[in-house]
Amino acid sequence: DVKVTQSSRYLVKRTGEKVFLECVQDMDHENMFWYRQDPGLGLRLIYFSYDVKMKEKGDIPEGYSVSREKKERFSLILESASTNQTSMYLCASSTILAGYFQYFGPGTRLTVT
């Protein structure tokens, strides 16, 4: 069974901390994505990657960076967490071989205080 896993379901961090969110997929997918989900705003794409070490900005990249050193792992980094980054973060992966639909992880609910 295909799986996308995220390192934490719930995370509480302080303002100014550096935060790492990890995502791992076991399907050998070439594409991986990070979204944030907020009530009333739907899913907003932060960054995506179409290959190892390759990344592209999504719609709201400010305040975030990403890393993809291995095909199965895509990390989202909050360089200096702020309260407006309190949100649900969703990771997803996809492949052209499956028609690009995305497999999602369970999400990480991040609270920045």
Add this chain to the structure above:
Amino acid sequence: AQSVTQLGSHVSVSEGALVLLRCNYSSSVPPYLFWYVQYPNQGLQLLLKYTTGATLVKGINGFEAEFKKSETSFHLTKPSAHMSDAAEYFCAVSVQRTNAGKSTFGDGTTLTVKP
């Protein structure tokens, strides 16, 4: 550019009634279209997808959707709602073979099922 509009952020139906969730898209090239469902505190999971071929697509849990190119629509239906269908539903469009198949998602429709 591609975009998705979901008509109605909240839809309420009675158990056993027809479910109709509306989705319109815009795309300059033939799209891939998807419906996803999200249950509380979970990630999204695929309900059904249209890529090419038959325009009426059947998915899991008795849902189906019809791709209507002339109307640029991909509405989701289910003949008889169950309590377990209460969730948030997202329509998404992807342009073929570009930008990693990056999808654009609608804002979501919350489905409530009344007993």
